[in-house]
Amino acid sequence: MNAQIAQFHSIDARTGEASQAFDAHGIDDVAAACAAADAAFEAYRHTGREERAAFLERIGAEIVAIGDTLIETAMRESGLPRARLEGERGRTVGQLKMFADVVRRGEWLGVRIDPALPDRQPLPRPDLRLRMIPLGPVAVFGASNFPLAFSTAGGDTAAALAAGCPVVVKGHPAHPATGALVADAIRRAVEASGLPAGVFQHLVGPGNELGSALVQDPRIAAVGFTGSRAGGLALLRLAQNRPVPIPVYAEMSSVNPVVLLPHALASRGAALGSAFVASLTMGAGQFCTNPGLVLAIEGDGLDAFVAAAAGAVQESAASTMLTPAIHAAYDKGVAALAQHDRVETVARGCAATAPHDGTAAFFATTADAYLADAALGHEVFGAASVLVRCRDEAELGRLLAAAEGQLTATLQMDAEDEPLAARLLPILERKAGRILANGWPTGVEVTHAMVHGGPYPATSDSRTTSVGSLAIDRFLRPVSYQNLSQSVLPADLRDTGAADLPRLIDGKRA
Amino acid sequence: MNAQIAQFHSIDARTGEASQAFDAHGIDDVAAACAAADAAFEAYRHTGREERAAFLERIGAEIVAIGDTLIETAMRESGLPRARLEGERGRTVGQLKMFADVVRRGEWLGVRIDPALPDRQPLPRPDLRLRMIPLGPVAVFGASNFPLAFSTAGGDTAAALAAGCPVVVKGHPAHPATGALVADAIRRAVEASGLPAGVFQHLVGPGNELGSALVQDPRIAAVGFTGSRAGGLALLRLAQNRPVPIPVYAEMSSVNPVVLLPHALASRGAALGSAFVASLTMGAGQFCTNPGLVLAIEGDGLDAFVAAAAGAVQESAASTMLTPAIHAAYDKGVAALAQHDRVETVARGCAATAPHDGTAAFFATTADAYLADAALGHEVFGAASVLVRCRDEAELGRLLAAAEGQLTATLQMDAEDEPLAARLLPILERKAGRILANGWPTGVEVTHAMVHGGPYPATSDSRTTSVGSLAIDRFLRPVSYQNLSQSVLPADLRDTGAADLPRLIDGKRA
Incomplete structure (x- = not known):
């Protein structure tokens, strides 16, 4: 329990006036959220592709259902104009829809099958099957500059949920009211989809203490961050110094x-x-x-x-x-x-x-x-x-x-x-x-061939993108299964399941 | 220039007797090797797929051409029996052949094309094309326990060369004579293929100084390592503390x-x-x-x-x-x-x-x-x-x-x-x-669905494998090209080039 609950406020970006007050979460809340995310991980990662895709779409529908309150709240907190925020809402919902399609299509599973060669000399070759599995609960740090598309339900959250990872968002303190509306919408989608509440959690508070604790929690398996170079590097250093280091995907700074x-x-x-x-x-x-x-x-x-x-x-x-x-x-x-x-x-x-x-x-x-x-x-x-x-x-x-x-x-x-x-x-x-x-860099399409990434210090990991469907790969790792019987193999790798998925057989596209 | 050239010896593993002496490279040699690798990078990464594949196969042929001297030398230095080393040689050559096939097939390029949508409302969508490019020169630390298959011309070297990265090997001091024979074979393949000498270089010496300098050289873009946990973590720490951090793929320890x-x-x-x-x-x-x-x-x-x-x-x-x-x-x-x-x-x-x-x-x-x-x-x-x-x-x-x-x-x-x-x-x-x-973990197939990797501390990066064709991904990063004209686009992404490659069009397999 938190003996003292700190409060912080939603600020009108234009006037600087404080309005709605929020109770900041404490360190104990971080631990509780990570425990719930970890407890939810097994159930969530075993959801079927259709079930997970429908959940992502449901999040989009719940965000739309908030209506104009969301736009007005984000306008007040960010100072951004209506048209920009309506566009950003469309982008957020479109991003969830894109990841739903990606989940359904199954490229992200990266299925590879090398059939057994029982007669190979001098030794038989075993049956080997590979697929990607999710890393585990992901901590997402929302960006101040995209209060919808790169914050609570933004690109990192959508990609991590698509990969099968529960998400714990550290909401950006610059738009707590917007974040709370979106977090509630995601919680409604979680509930409506019959998923454990630990699939999505939202922590808020000023300062760095919450975020530091989140990145250091042993149950967190990866971090998505968009923000300043100083902030990204601080999280990276914390993650590298854990007993078990984890990847940090920090999109930091660029002069383009x-x-x-x-x-x-x-x-x-x-x-x-x-x-x-x-x-x-x-x-x-x-x-x-x-x-x-x-x-x-x-x-x-x-x-x-x-x-x-x-x-x-x-x-x-x-x-x-x-x-x-x-x-x-x-x-x-x-x-x-x-x-x-x-x-x-x-x-x-x-x-x-x-x-x-x-x-x-x-x-x-x-x-x-x-x-x-x-x-x-x-x-x-x-x-x-x-x-x-x-x-x-x-x-x-x-x-x-x-x-x-x-x-x-x-x-x-x-x-x-x-x-x-x-x-x-x-x-x-x-x-x-x-x-x-012959274009300008400020338009970033949310699509399959987009890379919103780049060599250090633009990001902490040039091998990845934080926008577009390739962003799902950040939250996956490969596992190989050798000679497992059909009934023990994960469904996606059984002869029947794999036949529906894009896959390589002996390295060739099947 | 190195004022004092330290010498070290090839040791007979069985008797402990020292034989052939080797001049250890110095810190200046590290800098020179990295400069040469960097200078060779542009030419090497622009080699065509067939040219690069043929080069990998040529390395295999040159290793075979060493003949029994290689096996006898490796037996003496490692204490491993003939049959095991003959098998390991076969595995090494097979690994190069596999990567040659992978290079030819082009899956590793990860081509994605999102065609322009000029009539999209409210804004047209640009043409976006994505491919993977190599990270840059790679430092490879050979393993003592696989003097052929995971050393000078081992899995890391083959994967990095396949990706288009020049390689600087820090040869394992436990088998310097074996390493020298293999390095000479690779150099012959480089020369026969008309490639710059900086595509492959081999540094030898006892102690940690050379390896530390290599990992810290600003021209090195990634590190492959197989060895002890202490050694892997030391390199990881050095790489993380560089002004520009780089990925380290360290395969360290496991009780399986x-x-x-x-x-x-x-x-x-x-x-x-x-x-x-x-x-x-x-x-x-x-x-x-x-x-x-x-x-x-x-x-x-x-x-x-x-x-x-x-x-x-x-x-x-x-x-x-x-x-x-x-x-x-x-x-x-x-x-x-x-x-x-x-x-x-x-x-x-x-x-x-x-x-x-x-x-x-x-x-x-x-x-x-x-x-x-x-x-x-x-x-x-x-x-x-x-x-x-x-x-x-x-x-x-x-x-x-x-x-x-x-x-x-x-x-x-x-x-x-x-x-x-x-x-x-x-x-x-x-x-x-x-x-x-119902098998035993000691047989590791070099194939497409293999994962020789795993969560920390088995490796430093659970998202990767160091054996099998997926290992090539460790040395690549995505680049997106927006509205580039056909003549400026890389050949693999032009309409004509991409048509020959496995690719996603609007996220769907073409």
């Missing part, structure tokens, strides 16, 4: 370089400048894939790009940021760039009209200056970006090769730029999880 | 529980006892999957099992162990068990006839005693095993649930044991990477 290739710049520099600022300022710049770095070789069209971008930034309205702390960090990061003696402030957005508004900021510097100060490559979370002017292709290549790992890298290119793009591609592949041409 | 189910015990206790000892003593017990723990419920047939096993152990000849250090560690581990006041020494093998012979050891204890002392569950590398007598199924279940992660778990069972086996299976799945019925 956009490379303006010469022909594209020459033919449409001004249009690129406007489009860039639309991506930069969307959602007050609070996207993991916000374009925080623009690279260009000096030449035709660059001045037009800068002029158009500067104009668009100057016209951009200030927007409420997610939390006062994020706003303060943004202002601090922008101030550091503005005061940097080798960085020019090209343009600032319209002045703030409310206490927690962020105003866009566009800076420029040289490749020499950028390469000389690693701090210039660090993410300033919000609508801030730095243009780096390069003298030539070689300097551009050096700059890309020196960059940290990124979620995305974007090429703005015309057909005549293709040879240069092809030369840059191998460098970009080693730096980023997703490479785009 | 064998569970004797009641009906099997009653019907064939004596036969199981003899077969168990054959598995226990094979290769002087120096297998990662050696059956170091036997669990049984008190009942019919257990006495017959013990009597037959004791007899077989007593008749088992002492065998040369791989190195004097391994022999000393084995004797120490056996002495600790023999002196344990709750452990009974059931039988010892024949006395040693040479200085580095190990003699088999079979112990028994109770579940209470086993659960009370975690040290009884630690691996004693060699032909030592502990039988734990359980009072009932509940006690057996508790013991399995309390066990550390394992590479394998084995059920000896008759048809009448199937209900009990089915009840135990969920526990075993959470503990082991491979579950066997």
Whole structure:
């Protein structure tokens, strides 16, 4: 029991006013939640594919059933506009539906069968069958910047539940009321599906104590996190120092370089400048894939790009940021760039009209200056970006090769730029999880070929993605079954069950 | 340059006599090797599938071409018998051939295509294409106990090369002459295939300094290791503390529980006892999957099992162990068990006839005693095993649930044991990477459905296997390409290239 129950409040992002109070969970609640998740694991991982898929869809239906209260609550807590949050709700429900389809289809089971070869010389070969099984209860840390699509019922939760893992969410304290509505919806889906309550649990509270205890609980088998580099690395370190270390999938920070290739710049520099600022300022710049770095070789069209971008930034309205702390960090990061003696402030957005508004900021510097100060490559979370002017292709290549790992890298290119793009591609592949041409990184499709991941420090594990159907693989591990009789084998690996599943027989697709 | 070149020697495992001297590499050599591997990476990862497959096969051919010198050298350095090493050579060559087939088939590329939906509302969907790319240069630490199949040209090397990663091997100092022969063969294959020399490099030396430097070199992107828990955890810690952490695939320790189910015990206790000892003593017990723990419920047939096993152990000849250090560690581990006041020494093998012979050891204890002392569950590398007598199924279940992660778990069972086996299976799945019925864990097939892995501390990463074709996945990461034109896309993802590959289109198998 918790002798003292701490309280914290839902905060209106625009005004900073506190409203609804929430009781924070305590350390004992973490242990109880992990025990319940562990107790639920066996039953949940043995649910059939159809049953599990229907459960995921039911979660989506329950979220929709909350109605406009959910949108209004999320608007108040995040400062994000209605259209964005309605879109995010659609994305959340679509994500659950996608994972339901993935669960039904069964690719994720990774079934492989090597039939027995009783006559092989010098020794017979046994019957070997492989499938993926879930790791165990997963701790999910919701992100502040996607209060629906990457929070309580977000991508990590959907992927872990799809894999057969119970989930314990540490709700983000920036949107407790939104989180509570969604958690209740998931609990209703759990109950309606006849599953044990331990399949989904929701812990809330300010500070780091709850999350630290959660990651260190021996019953937790993996961690999903979206947030700051400092936060992700702290959880990673805790997980590595456990008696039994566990994987941490932390999506942390990225400046998402956009490379303006010469022909594209020459033919449409001004249009690129406007489009860039639309991506930069969307959602007050609070996207993991916000374009925080623009690279260009000096030449035709660059001045037009800068002029158009500067104009668009100057016209951009200030927007409420997610939390006062994020706003303060943004202002601090922008101030550091503005005061940097080798960085020019090209343009600032319209002045703030409310206490927690962020105003866009566009800076420029040289490749020499950028390469000389690693701090210039660090993410300033919000609508801030730095243009780096390069003298030539070689300097551009050096700059890309020196960059940290990124979620995305974007090429703005015309057909005549293709040879240069092809030369840059191998460098970009080693730096980023997703490479785009002639788009902007801020749109992340929830689909099968998406990678929202990338080399460290963009994420803690470049082998994975946190968006898209491949995200399920993070919560699975392979088990091989040798010479088990049909009645003891898991149903998916029996001759009858495996025939319905995508599978490799002797390494060949059956 | 290395001012002082340390020398070390090839040791005859049987006599302990030193013969051929080797110059140890120094720290500068590590840096040079990593630079060469990094320089070779781009060219090597862009080799075509057929070219890379042919290179792997050529390595196998060059190993075979060494002829009997390889077998005799490995016999002298490892103390393992001719038949075992001839078999191991066959396994090594077969492993390379398997990976060549895997490379050709292209499943490992994991191609996924989500075609553009230009008319989607409210926004068009871009074209998204995903494939796996290699992580970068891989450091491989050869194992002492498989001087061919899991050393210089072993499973880790084959999987990393198949993935498109250059390899820097830290050769095991227990078999430097064997390693040098194999490394030369690989170098000949590199040259014959027209590949850069940095694709494969071989560093040798005693002590930990070389390996530590290798794992910390910023150009190394992943580590494969097979060996002791202390060694694996030391490398893991180094890798986690790098400025850019990298994955370590360490296969470390396992006691591989064998569970004797009641009906099997009653019907064939004596036969199981003899077969168990054959598995226990094979290769002087120096297998990662050696059956170091036997669990049984008190009942019919257990006495017959013990009597037959004791007899077989007593008749088992002492065998040369791989190195004097391994022999000393084995004797120490056996002495600790023999002196344990709750452990009974059931039988010892024949006395040693040479200085580095190990003699088999079979112990028994109770579940209470086993659960009370975690040290009884630690691996004693060699032909030592502990039988734990359980009072009932509940006690057996508790013991399995309390066990550390394992590479394998084995059920000896008759048809009448199937209900009990089915009840135990969920526990075993959470503990082991491979579950066997009516076999012995010491045979590890190199095939597609094999998992040679398992929960920590059996390995450092339960999501992977180090044997079998799935091992290639350890050295790959996904990259997504959005709206890239056909000419800029990697060839495997162009409309023409992808059509030849196994792939998912919109999540469905095409």
